[in-house]
């Protein structure tokens with residue numbers, strides 16, 4: 001198996017004695033799309049924030065290309081792109097200007113206007129929108145700029161936190177195609193989502209989390225949509241004691 005791009009080793013995080021993440025072990029290979037499923041508070045965002053080094057682990061390690069994000073914060077960040085539920089862009093700048101800014105920030109060399117426009121087009125942003133202010137963009141369009149930033153950065157790992165929530169089905173489908181395209185170029189993808197349908201469609205593996213624990217990991221090729229929903233609900237109902 002190829003060396004994992006993203007790796008959690010006994011990764012734990014507690015807040016005031018409450019375990020938000022409990023000894024997570026996970027490896028995501030180049031080109032693999034791994035979807036984290038789980039109810040609110042399961043620990044999905046905590047996992048992503050630990051990989052981003054936004055928060056410090058209580059114990060264990062998050063690694064990117066074999067390096068600890070705590071020990072090598074700058075190097076590991078250079079390999080990483082992050083798309084939150086709401087992509088934060090400068091509203092008064094155009095999509096093109098935002099991409100130029102974030103591209104320069106990534107420190108991998110500046111790019112010509114033509115190159116930036118090409119990247120935005122690859123990310124699915126209509127040409128006429130690229131030179132409009134972001135304040136007029138839909139959520140789907142902002143997500144596309146987020147993808148363009150990841151493309152420009154040539155990130156090897158992509159972290160996504162509920163990226164399709166609030167997108168209409170067409171925008172959500174387009175977004176998923178873009179993620180699949182990145183995966184086919186070897187990008188390792190970790191996506192927290194509540195969207196079982198998209199997880200089955202785009203993910204190679206899904207992990208079901210509850211109360212900070214990764215309970216089970218499934219290959220999406222091995223289960224139908226209905227199976228996945230059933231397995232998910234069974235794991236959730238154990239929480240509330242509701243039997244199916």
Ligand SMILES: Nc1ncnc2c1ncn2[C@@H]1O[C@H](COP(=O)(O)OP(=O)(O)OP(=O)(O)O)[C@@H](O)[C@H]1O
Nearest residue numbers: 015019020038039040041042043044045046047192
């Ligand atoms: N800064 C914080 N301080 C205290 N507790 C926190 C903090 N951040 C998260 N938690 C707790 O950690 C647990 C995991 O939260 P997390 O946000 O990772 O869940 P999630 O799976 O992403 O949920 P959601 O689907 O709602 O985004 C929850 O019990 C939450 O209340």
